[in-house]
Amino acid sequence: MLEKAQSNGLLSNIELIRDEMIKLSETYGFSHHKTVEISQRLDVLLNMYQKISKGTNIS
Structure with a gap:
């Protein structure tokens, strides 16, 4: 149940x-540092x- 809440x-x-x-x-643009930083967060x-989703520990 917790995993479902986490995934949602x-x-x-x-x-x-x-x-x-x-x-x-x-x-x-795609190579600007702001775009790259948020892409890395994503x-x-x-x-x-x-x-x-695979049921693997996220640690």
Whole structure:
């Protein structure tokens, strides 16, 4: 049950960060440091989601 709540929260965060990344890339371009930083944050969240989906410990 906790994993489902975690994955739902992560999905919400992933969507928010992804939308922000798209806006930043449209404003500054793909290689701007702001876009790269948020892309890296998105990568972390996606990796966490994948681990939770597979039932792997996220530590």
